[in-house]
């Protein structure tokens with residue numbers, strides 16, 4: 001054998017999740033969102049008036065600009081033939097405040113291409129976002145993973161059923177909208193404030 005076996009492996013059907021720090025003033029943004037959303041609401045998604053006030057925040061508009069720019073790079077990375085320019089993207093964006101014991105069950109974001117969340121306020125033991133392996137439902141039994149992968153939790157994440165992330169404030173996560181995810185129960189009383197979004201683009205030929 002003249003070649004290394006390592007060079008013969010193909011990564012097929014990979015799921016690409018982007019994670020990056022944006023450098024925004026997340027603490028000030030958290031206070032803005034807190035003021036807009038009030039005490040009773042869990043998400044601005046369900047209240048058009050509150051969401052309009054959320055959209056009117058300068059920080060929200062700055063964030064939208066950043067997300068659209070990043071999405072052009074992300075779309076290229078995953079071979080999407082759309083969203084080649086930031087202005088091509090249409091965005092739906094809303095804010096969430098999770099209090100102690102709040103959680104969010106598995107779901108996907110239907111009718112969009114790219115989704116994500118910007119974390120505005122978290123704590124070290126904040127509830128994790130959990131992504132589910134899209135092949136999970138095709139597995140007839142749980143394939144045990146080796147001890148090294150189990151212990152380190154480091155990439156590559158082959159054979160994982162779920163992938164957990166507890167992003168610090170000012171972190172953006174972006175993923176394909178079809179990827180199932182949930183948020184585990186918030187165990188402490190530090191509010192977990194986040195901004196989620198869906199991106200779509202009808203302009204894919206410019």
Ligand SMILES: [Fe+2]
Pocket residue numbers: 107108109181196
């Ligand atoms: Fe979601």
